[in-house]
Amino acid sequence: MQHEQKPRLPKNPLADHITGKTMQFRVRTRSRLVGGSFSFINLFTRYDVEGREHLFEAVARAKAAGRGLITVSNHVSLFDDPMVLIAVLKLRNFNAETKAWWSTACASNFNPQGKGLGARATRWFNSTANMVFMQRAHKGCKAAALPPSLVEWLRPAVGWKRAELIQQAAAARGLDPETWLRSFVTAHPGECPTSLDQKGMVEACARVNIGDWLHFFPEGGRSRDMSLRPARPGAGKVIYHSPDAEVVPLCFYGSQDVLPIGAVVPRPFKRVVVSVGKPLSAPILAGLRRGPATPETFGEISKFALSGVAALRPAVLARYLGAMKAFDLLAEEQAEEALVADAPAAALEPAESVPWSSVLAESEARADHRADL
Numbered sequence: 001m002q003h004e005q006k007p008r009l010p011k012n013p014l015a016d017h018i019t020g021k022t023m024q025f026r027v028r029t030r031s032r033l034v035g036g037s038f039s040f041i042n043l044f045t046r047y048d049v050e051g052r053e054h055l056f057e058a059v060a061r062a063k064a065a066g067r068g069l070i071t072v073s074n075h076v077s078l079f080d081d082p083m084v085l086i087a088v089l090k091l092r093n094f095n096a097e098t099k100a101w102w103s104t105a106c107a108s109n110f111n112p113q114g115k116g117l118g119a120r121a122t123r124w125f126n127s128t129a130n131m132v133f134m135q136r137a138h139k140g141c142k143a144a145a146l147p148p149s150l151v152e153w154l155r156p157a158v159g160w161k162r163a164e165l166i167q168q169a170a171a172a173r174g175l176d177p178e179t180w181l182r183s184f185v186t187a188h189p190g191e192c193p194t195s196l197d198q199k200g201m202v203e204a205c206a207r208v209n210i211g212d213w214l215h216f217f218p219e220g221g222r223s224r225d226m227s228l229r230p231a232r233p234g235a236g237k238v239i240y241h242s243p244d245a246e247v248v249p250l251c252f253y254g255s256q257d258v259l260p261i262g263a264v265v266p267r268p269f270k271r272v273v274v275s276v277g278k279p280l281s282a283p284i285l286a287g288l289r290r291g292p293a294t295p296e297t298f299g300e301i302s303k304f305a306l307s308g309v310a311a312l313r314p315a316v317l318a319r320y321l322g323a324m325k326a327f328d329l330l331a332e333e334q335a336e337e338a339l340v341a342d343a344p345a346a347a348l349e350p351a352e353s354v355p356w357s358s359v360l361a362e363s364e365a366r367a368d369h370r371a372d373l
Helices: 021-042 052-065 080-088 117-126 150-172 177-182 199-209 234-241 282-289 294-323 321-342 358-371
Strands: 043-052 069-073 101-106 129-132 213-216 248-254 270-276
Touching: 021 043, 021 080, 021 282, 043 080, 043 117, 043 294, 052 069, 052 248, 052 270, 069 080, 069 234, 069 294, 080 101, 080 248, 080 270, 101 199, 117 177, 129 199, 150 177, 199 213, 213 234, 234 282, 234 294, 270 294, 282 294, 294 321
Parallel strands: 043 270, 069 213, 069 248, 101 129, 101 213
Antiparallel strands: 248 270
């Protein structure tokens, strides 16, 4: 009787950029310490994962075709990535080679400036955690002028091995590397660059196109109440410029119990419910890419990517909260959306003028009325 072989992730094929025995020892020891902490936390966390095979199959297809991969998910805890992905991928040996994906992390949180112990420890952590740093526009990101050479600008971040792949990818399109990288810039020549033209965005587009796997939170931040926040255009921009990459949605709840917002020490013996969906429809994404390379188009693509997460959400909530509680939560969200949709336009601008206390009181009154019925 033949036993079914368990799916395994391939090792990072570009890990050979770590040259020198001393450097290899330092990087791999550090990455095992970093990854080991997450694996240790997961030992005391119970995961209920559904659809894991969709992600393994997508990774296998991407590796076989030599193309990149994009995963998107909701965001409820500081360490959703990598903690949840480690569990989904069944990683036991999380280090610089086995972390097959790149995290699009908030630069202000994970790449802080300064010489203090906290800033140094954070930079020490992220130096082996495969991160592409993003400055969040709604958190004060200021657009900066683009440098004369994007190739030299990105080289320290991507390393010499990926710099060679960028050159090969550009040559395959009949372009020089600088012209190819400039195609990822949203601002037209002569215009001021926007937050969508920051270094992390250009780097993310280049990485996916040369075969890397990047994970995005389209909401651009953590949800405080398990609802889905509005999608932001950053993830849509990378999807727009990566026509060969599949986009796989994930949805999960429970990681906010392991490390709640504001907590420092993880809490053991919690349950995390995860669902992995099939890749988003390629024809729909192709249709969205026919639009111009503008923030509006990127926003629509991000909304579509987040809709893949939203489609998984009811079933995940039912497994996490129970069917009745999940139904009540979703019904309440729909009621609140209806209240906002029915409100006069003048009451929506500015947001501070909306009588939220009255709206919430009315919502609670309706809930009490439903309970009486």
